[in-house]
Amino acid sequence: MIVRASGPLSRFSIFLLLNMFARLSIAVCLLASLTSLGVLSNPIVVRDSPISLPVAKRFNATGIANILKTDQARAHALKKNVQNANTGVEARRLSATDAAFGIPSTSYATEYVVNVTVGNPPRPFRLLVDTGSSNTWIGANQILRPPPSARDTGNSLWVEYGSGIVTGEQWVDSITLAPGLTVHNQSFGIALLAVGFETVDGILGLGPQVLTYGSLFPDATAFVPTVTDNAFAQGLIGAHSIGISFAPSKTLDGVTNGEISFGGVNDSKYTGEINFVPLTTTYPSSLYVGINQTITYGASKLPILSNNAGITDTGTTLLLIATDALQAYQAATGAEADPDIGLLRLTPAQFSKLESLFFTIGKETYEFTANAQIWPRELNSAIGGTDDFVYLIVADIGTPSGYGMDFIDGMSFLERFYSVYDAGANRFGIANTEFTLS
Numbered sequence: 001m002i003v004r005a006s007g008p009l010s011r012f013s014i015f016l017l018l019n020m021f022a023r024l025s026i027a028v029c030l031l032a033s034l035t036s037l038g039v040l041s042n043p044i045v046v047r048d049s050p051i052s053l054p055v056a057k058r059f060n061a062t063g064i065a066n067i068l069k070t071d072q073a074r075a076h077a078l079k080k081n082v083q084n085a086n087t088g089v090e091a092r093r094l095s096a097t098d099a100a101f102g103i104p105s106t107s108y109a110t111e112y113v114v115n116v117t118v119g120n121p122p123r124p125f126r127l128l129v130d131t132g133s134s135n136t137w138i139g140a141n142q143i144l145r146p147p148p149s150a151r152d153t154g155n156s157l158w159v160e161y162g163s164g165i166v167t168g169e170q171w172v173d174s175i176t177l178a179p180g181l182t183v184h185n186q187s188f189g190i191a192l193l194a195v196g197f198e199t200v201d202g203i204l205g206l207g208p209q210v211l212t213y214g215s216l217f218p219d220a221t222a223f224v225p226t227v228t229d230n231a232f233a234q235g236l237i238g239a240h241s242i243g244i245s246f247a248p249s250k251t252l253d254g255v256t257n258g259e260i261s262f263g264g265v266n267d268s269k270y271t272g273e274i275n276f277v278p279l280t281t282t283y284p285s286s287l288y289v290g291i292n293q294t295i296t297y298g299a300s301k302l303p304i305l306s307n308n309a310g311i312t313d314t315g316t317t318l319l320l321i322a323t324d325a326l327q328a329y330q331a332a333t334g335a336e337a338d339p340d341i342g343l344l345r346l347t348p349a350q351f352s353k354l355e356s357l358f359f360t361i362g363k364e365t366y367e368f369t370a371n372a373q374i375w376p377r378e379l380n381s382a383i384g385g386t387d388d389f390v391y392l393i394v395a396d397i398g399t400p401s402g403y404g405m406d407f408i409d410g411m412s413f414l415e416r417f418y419s420v421y422d423a424g425a426n427r428f429g430i431a432n433t434e435f436t437l438s
């Protein structure tokens with residue numbers, strides 16, 4: 001996600017126009033909702049154990065044809081950050097050449113979605129789970145009137161993603177993440193225009209709050225607390241953290257095999273201990289759920305990527321690494337780029353010799369098996385491939401190492417491990433699961 005704090009006049013005008021349109025078109029609803037505004041009086045229950053929200057995974061057979069392009073567009077957007085000199089806060093802006101509408105607005109190739117309800121009476125929405133952005137919004141692909149219980153903040157919302165854009169109006173209402181977990185006074189957007197989100201109703205942004213900086217107008221220096229931030233502040237969960245459990249799947253049909261635990265970890269989802277490391281301070285990875293890691297290949301521990309900063313991201317499908325790291329990987333494996341798909345590919349004979357990658361994070365080393373490094377062969381035709389080859393999910397991030405974001409551990413990586421984003425302690429945790437060596 002890229003938040004724009006300012007930009008060329010043309011886009012600014014569009015923004016203002018949409019903003020005006022927003023206000024006009026919802027004026028009636030607003031009048032209605034003002035009369036029903038009341039102080040929320042639900043009793044607050046503090047919990048020790050986390051509350052979990054099931055996550056469904058779905059491949060989009062059309063979308064995955066563009067898997068590499070989609071991920072690289074997102075990586076490009078995630079990397080383009082600037083320091084906001086006026087406030088000293090790290091804000092992120094697009095350069096003039098990255099016109100919002102010039103970014104390919106392909107949809108996410110694999111979608112990880114949760115069901116939440118908004119407002120009272122509760123209305124259900126299917127939202128993408130995204131730890132690489134932090135604004136929550138609803139109303140893609142529909143003309144959505146704010147719930148009667150919603151309160152207008154007077155702000156407009158503008159967020160750019162590698163794969164799309166959303167602009168709309170910012171509201172406050174309750175969001176129910178799971179039975180027993182209703183977050184009150186949550187600030188979120190209702191889209192007027194959302195491009196690139198054909199199959200979902202919006203996004204549940206679970207990343208660091210700093211990513212919301214510059215997303216509102218006119219309160220351009222405001223931060224928007226995430227649902228996790230508010231749930232913790234309201235005493236609904238006992239820890240300011242989320243535990244993330246996903247699993248690999250080999251079918252195009254949707255499967256509900258993931259889980260986000262708010263306020264802690266689910267001990268039955270991992271094996272051994274959770275290894276915590278501080279979030280990286282290297283910019284721009286420091287804006288995200290960023291860490292440092294080292295990558296080697298095979299029993300000989302061939303260096304692929306030296307200790308460098310990058311991020312973990314549920315909104316990226318592949319495992320993206322710096323260009324020189326990918327070249328080292330390609331040389332080690334003998335892989336060649338498929339001319340049509342762009343992904344690296346191996347012959348079955350080469351694949352039989354593929355060795356594990358090893359990720360050193362903090363003091364621990366995690367094995368990423370040969371099976372983990374490949375696109376599920378059952379789904380080769382869905383990405384335009386054939387059975388003659390094995391396609392690799394390790395791909396080029398588009399910049400050489402030393403950039404400050406030298407990898408994106410996307411879902412292909414996260415599906416093999418349990419991970420924790422602990423915003424309260426500013427740390428990331430990782431553990432093996434039953435899927436790590438499978």
Ligand SMILES: *[C@@H]1O[C@H](CO)[C@@H](O)[C@H](O)[C@H]1NC(C)=O
Nearest residue numbers: 050051052053266267268269
């Ligand atoms: C933790 O995971 C187990 C096993 O998958 C599941 O049965 C249980 O419901 C989960 N616990 C919570 C609090 O969601």
Ligand SMILES: *[C@@H]1O[C@H](CO)[C@@H](O)[C@H](O)[C@H]1NC(C)=O
Nearest residue numbers: 054055056113114115126256
């Ligand atoms: C979301 O709700 C739909 C419709 O009720 C259901 O089919 C789907 O399984 C739910 N998904 C999750 C992740 O709970």
Ligand SMILES: *[C@@H]1O[C@H](CO)[C@@H](O)[C@H](O)[C@H]1NC(C)=O
Nearest residue numbers: 060061062063106107198199
């Ligand atoms: C897949 O994505 C395309 C856009 O890339 C979209 O038009 C289509 O509706 C999606 N299909 C499904 C089944 O979600």
Ligand SMILES: *[C@@H]1O[C@H](CO)[C@@H](O)[C@H](O)[C@H]1NC(C)=O
Nearest residue numbers: 039040044183184185233234
């Ligand atoms: C929500 O906001 C209202 C009005 O600002 C306030 O009175 C109430 O205490 C808040 N509720 C929670 C749970 O923070």
Ligand SMILES: *[C@@H]1O[C@H](CO)[C@@H](O)[C@H](O)[C@H]1NC(C)=O
Nearest residue numbers: 280282292307308309402404
């Ligand atoms: C993380 O990697 C960056 C290079 O990307 C390096 O400058 C920094 O010192 C590293 N931090 C730690 C704690 O190793």
